[in-house]
Amino acid sequence: MSTCESRLFQAAVMQSWNAIVITDADLTVGGRVEIANPAFCAMTGYTLEELKGQTLKRLQGPETDRAVIDELRICLQEGRFFEGTAINYRKDGTPYTVHWSITPVRDDEGKLTHFVSIQQDISEHVRADRENRLLARALDAASDPIIITDTAKRIIFANLAFANVTGYAVNEVIGMTPALFRSGEHDEKFYAELHTSLASGNDFRATFTNRRRDGSLYHAEQSISPICDDAGRISHYVSVSKDISERVDIEHALRQAATEDTLTGLHNRRHGEQLLKEAQRRAQVQGTPLALLVCDIDHFKQINDRFGHPAGDRVLRDIAHILRHSVRSRDKVMRWGGEEFLILLEDCPQAAAVELAERIRLRVAAHRDAQVGACTVSFGLALRKPGETTDALFARADAALYEAKRNGRNRLSLA
Structure with a gap:
């Protein structure tokens, strides 16, 4: 793997919205943490320094399902893929429900060297809070691609992040409509729902497959909202998006590995x-x-x-x-x-x-x-x-x- 590819995979892991932790394959001590991305640290309450070299047994507690842990142990011992759900405990002792999958990693000689675990906190209240915080960051962060259009859908503003993602210079998109970025991957029903939602004064959120200036496609998690003037009439639309192509590719690879x-x-x-x-x-x-x-x-x-x-x-x-x-x-x-x-x-x-x-x-x-x-x-x-x-x-x-x-x-x- 080239240095560039290695950096890309490292960035994909560290910036992933899913919690990812990588342990060694020494099951005599339970598998020690080598890498934990920020999402995993945030979910558990432990810092990377506190996790490194430790096993994940510290996340278990009185309500952790022992049958699930026993099945997990068997899968790891046999070097098989595992997927399950159980109750874990944060550093402060509060419980949360986690759904996780573990994939064995082997070297070129087929020797088991590591386990990669991708985890998601599926606790209802925590998930709702996370979605709200993510939405707030997406709307406020200037580093996210943002465009503003008038009521005729003509672009009147695009930030530098949008130019970087799409490959268009800012002055190339001003006066154009978002149809410029259509990939052909969405049907007319998709766009009809978008127009109906915005015309009714409602937000429209979806994962878009858009086309860059060079013709390549990318996946964007996109939120489009109407902006009203002082009289309450819609005057503009603002779109805030996030390029999730790496996440989509990783999720696709994980789905393939799971089946x-x-x-x-x-x-x-x-x-x-x-x-x-x-x-x-x-x-x-x-x-x-x-x-x-x-x-x-x-x-x-x-x-x-x-x-x-x-x-x-x-x-x-x-x-x-x-x-x-x-x-x-x-x-x-x-x-x-x-x-x-x-x-x-x-x-x-x-x-x-x-x-x-x-x-x-x-x-x-x-x-x-x-x-x-x-x-x-x-x-x-x-x-x-x-x-x-x-x-x-x-x-x-x-x-x-x-x-x-x-x-x-x-x-x-x-x-």
Whole structure:
């Protein structure tokens, strides 16, 4: 990573509106704080100096849910993503409800080195107070991009921060309308709601995707308010915005990390469980068939033991690629754990599911890894029964998989 990129990521962390704390991966002492951004320090009441080298156990208290902490501990020990909600305590002893996610960080060799936790105080009163303070700062801070227009929407003022964000010189935008910055990302309904709100004397707040002078897009959290003269008539409009492109990019990356298996790029188990429940509900409402394929790489432990984990990871990626490119565009492929995969087939009768499983089985068998050679997979297939739960459906498919294993592997077994 270049120095410029490093500074950018550091700024993104330190300026993030979300609370971020980074600890080492030494779980023998609970993970010691190395970095905590200002938002985290503000949320907890501790200074960075007070947090550095300490564990976050100090935030726990009598109302902290022990089951959540136990689940957290297991996830950290296994190097897995964690997300949860619990009651923590500030330095002054006051409780607050926090929702947080923790992502393990590994070096180039795959060794676990740190944990990154992104946290949000979701206490109602604290959140409302924070939103009010943020709004006040946004309206008052001259460093935020600000433009003022007349009632014909012509820009009569733009500050330097606005020029810096958009790439336009101030004298280039004077006399123009904000349509100059339209990106094409918003539909006419969006702008109709904006005009209706302002014409009624109400504020309009939204996240805008705007276009800079060079054609690039940026995301702005924007508040537009009417200004009235002494007679109470609208005379101008003021727009105060904040460039949140970095935050949007980070949130997008975090959403992707929360739903995607990092090794294979497939849906991860947590997201897969949600997809399975949604598919089950659709099948129940629509009365369409729902098939579930459980796939397991044969003798995978021997591959890891004989050729090493890098070779095992390569085999996992290759087979995931075969699975993803063998199914229909609407089908969902998930890495369920280890060498086990799930394929969710909506509106798919048994014959078509069997044909797909056989096609995948043959493609995997035909694939050759330069180091490992040929691999095979076994399948268990189950079709949802009326009224059947997702857990019961998976249990039958999983039992069919083990039947295929017992019968010699490299085959499909039907539940």
